[in-house]
Amino acid sequence: MIPFLDLKAQYASIKTEIDAAVLGVLASAQYVLGDEVAALEREFADYCGAKHAIAVNTGTSALHLALLAAGVGPGDEVVTVPFTFVATASAICYTGATPVFVDVEPVTLTMDAAKLEAAITPRTKAIVPVHLYGQMANMDAIKAIADRHGVAVIEDACQAHGAEYKRHRAGSIGVSGCFSFYPGKNLGACGEGGIVVTSDDEHAKAIRMLRDWGQEQRYHHALKGFNYRMDGIQGAILRVKLRYLEDWTEARRAHARRYSSLLAEAANLETPVEAANRRHVYHVYAVRSRDRDGLQRALQAEGIQSGLHYPIPVHLQKAHADLGYLPGDFPQSEAAAREMLSLPIYPELTARQVEQVAAALRQDAYVD
Structure with missing residues (x-):
């Protein structure tokens, strides 16, 4: 796993x-x-x-x-x-x-x-x-x-x-x-x-x-x-x-680059974009797909855990219904809530594990 x-x-x-x-x-x-x-x-x-x-x-x-x-x-x-x-x-x-x-920007x-x-x-x-x-x-x-x-x-x-x-x-x-x-x-x-x-x-x-x-x-x-x-x-x-944070951050960034390279040709899948003049530290590496739930099931079948950040935007949470917002008020946030899937990313993740995750997403074995 x-x-x-x-x-x-x-x-x-x-x-x-x-x-x-x-x-x-x-x-x-x-x-x-x-x-x-x-x-x-x-x-x-x-x-x-x-x-x-x-x-x-x-x-x-x-x-x-x-x-x-x-x-x-x-x-x-x-x-x-x-x-x-x-x-x-x-x-x-x-x-x-x-x-x-x-609302949020559609890319970042x-x-x-x-x-x-x-x-x-x-x-x-x-x-x-x-x-x-x-x-x-x-x-x-x-x-x-x-x-x-x-x-x-x-x-x-x-x-x-x-x-x-x-x-x-x-x-x-x-x-x-x-x-x-x-x-x-x-x-x-x-x-x-x-x-x-x-x-x-x-x-x-x-x-x-x-x-x-x-x-x-x-x-x-x-x-x-x-x-x-x-x-x-x-x-x-x-x-x-x-004392280790910078080394760990560079490890995360390396994993993110590898994921993005391996998934570049994956159909119907968008990988994160590091915007100009910014340093992304990849607390979460989230891909985007209209078949997000299907992808998550496919990963689970391969013994790969994933996460959802965040499946219900705050304006649609029951606890904040008093604010008076309705579905459709923030379309970019609502689309992201439906489509974002977070992949494993942490400094101790190995290159081989990154390849396994990418292979499962592409439904095709990765070959060195």
């Missing part, structure tokens, strides 16, 4: 370092925040090209706090896309604001900047582009529209660790950028975790307070905050993994 993701293989490759890092935290008894989390914050901020990083307990919490720091609250609107994981919209709702959707499946301005109203407080599957959205166009209307841009970079737009790292272009360290991410914890990066001193100060009960100092609560702190063990583990 070829698994969709193999976290055991990653752990085995760096087991000695991970075990030592965990034991170090246990010995220090700094179980919540602490020196390892502070060091991760410095190192990840530097990696992203940002001044500050504030570690939290999940990527959803990162989005929530970044929105609050930008002043988003009840009565406001936040523009984002419906073709994303539901957490993007949920974080907006947590603030009391209303998600407003715009990121926010369609040509449709963005029509969605902005006097109530718009922020725009949240989603860097889907590991590729950044069209940030020049999005930022220009946001600046024209005086609204904040908060990057949902939960799938885009190390992705670049015109040599700028994900998270460094908007007022803040939000990352998830869920185990399956390109940089994943052994549990939950997230982080906000920003170069805005005031935003950083507010987010640090909000993640820890709104405290300016112990027992002095200036804001209505949350318990969104990162565990020390996760901070230590992520520091180890961060």
Whole structure:
């Protein structure tokens, strides 16, 4: 069997370092925040090209706090896309604001900047582009529209660790950028975790307070905050993994190139496109087919796992029916939800496994 993701293989490759890092935290008894989390914050901020990083307990919490720091609250609107994981919209709702959707581009499946301005109203407080599957959205166009209307841009970079737009790292272009360290991410914890990066001193100060009960100092609560702190063990583990992230990213990119080459002649199948001036980090390698479900069954018959990201766009989810959107409102997102199939891609995947997956999709054996 070829698994969709193999976290055991990653752990085995760096087991000695991970075990030592965990034991170090246990010995220090700094179980919540602490020196390892502070060091991760410095190192990840530097990696992203940002001044500050504030570690939290999940990527959803990162989005929530970044929105609050930008002043988003009840009565406001936040523009984002419906073709994303539901957490993007949920974080907006947590603030009391209303998600407003715009459709995605048909090729990159990121926010369609040509449709963005029509969605902005006097109530718009922020725009949240989603860097889907590991590729950044069209940030020049999005930022220009946001600046024209005086609204904040908060990057949902939960799938885009190390992705670049015109040599700028994900998270460094908007007022803040939000990352998830869920185990399956390109940089994943052994549990939950997230982080906000920003170069805005005031935003950083507010987010640090909000993640820890709104405290300016112990027992002095200036804001209505949350318990969104990162565990020390996760901070230590992520520091180890961060040292490998660039090598792992290049392995993902090599696998993606190989997939695209092997599937170039496959009938009725579209492979991902890396847009100009962008570095795609392939958190997900998703092919597109009108017979997506048939392809998934064919892979399963060959012992190959695959995934669907995402089969129901947010505007059609029952939980968000109150927003009033209907089928057909966002045709590109709805088509992608029907047609995208995610293939196995992770650094430990072998070249031979990539060939097996491609062969199963082409329904023809690959010969070296």
